[in-house]
Amino acid sequence: MSRTLWLKIGVGLLVLAVGVAAYQIIAPRVEPLPVLMTLPGVTLTNQDGQAYDLSQTRGKVVVLSLIYTHCPDICPLTTAKMKQIQDRMRGAGLATQVQLVTFTVDPARDRPAVLKQFAGLFHADFSNWTFLTGTSDQIDVLIKGLSLYVERVYYVDNTPVPETALTGPAPAGPYLVNHTDRIFLVDRRGNVRALTPGSRTDVDDALRLIQQIVQDRKEGP
């Protein structure tokens, strides 16, 4: 082999090495998302009064939010963000791969028909968005499994009193619910891979994370 050919091969390899090094420096590095916790398997009731087992979402990426419909300030914002995510997922052609789930942390008042009406205020499309309620025990499984903070606040003589600080029986009047403000992003195996700050979620950030989880086929079933 001639010296010129060796020279050409050498230069070619050098260019290749420089190219690979440059790509590694320039290309955006996507860190794999950690597994934060696992979505508990529990059977709840959807907005139509039908049983809905959370494990039936396996195989789809799940965007999970929590609300209570008597919540006047935070939950409407969270649900409006979910609606934006639903619309953007459809626009990106991901509607069949992503399931949105919203569950109530106030199951005593939020019966299926109430949830359905709440969903209607936000023009939720039920084809890939389900609203869930259940018994107190069933909802507690989710609250504990997702490490949520949920506490009723009653009004005694017009003063808010947390449920844990009540000295007598709970008053019959209205109550509010202090709760964690988060949206959970769950992979196809039911592993929670990322959290966004609920009502304060940046929809672009959420979409990037959802697309990363959708593309992470290694976590698929």
Next chain:
Amino acid sequence: MMYRLLNAAIVLVLLTACTAPSSGAPKIQVQGAWARPTMAGAMGDMAATPAMPGMTMAGMTATPAMPGMTMPGSEATSAAYFVMVNDGGAADALTGASADVAGTAELHETKIVNDVAQMVPVARVEVPAHSHVEFKPEGYHVMLMGLKHDLKEGDTIKLTLQFEKSGTVTLDVPVRSEPPQ
């Protein structure tokens, strides 16, 4: 005599200056008010809801038995938002509110501490001179509790705001899902 007249004139000028409304009094205007729509009947449609075996009413002493009966505490809630503008030369403060449709109206502030959303009642919200204060989602709002009927988009409610110095201001507040543009 001239001296007395001069003194009286000086006192009059000083008094006028002290009470001039443009410099020493609040001038409150409330703009862009809106209130959120609510859920129908809360528990009122329970009779039409499929029964759920094992459902417990935590914290409830009685279960509604008759169709249309409302469970205590299940009356709808809403929140009202607005901007208070003070064009005057002195501060004022919002100290209370009432609404024709609500059993209770309270000044609340949403606070998010360690990712937990909570609503904290506030006794007064100051509106400094030549300034404005906005009641908006994730901040201050008038919490409307124990609503006498549901609020639907297109409805109008009467909201009365109580100010420390300016007295009461009553507003016609449209019910809508989004703030007015």
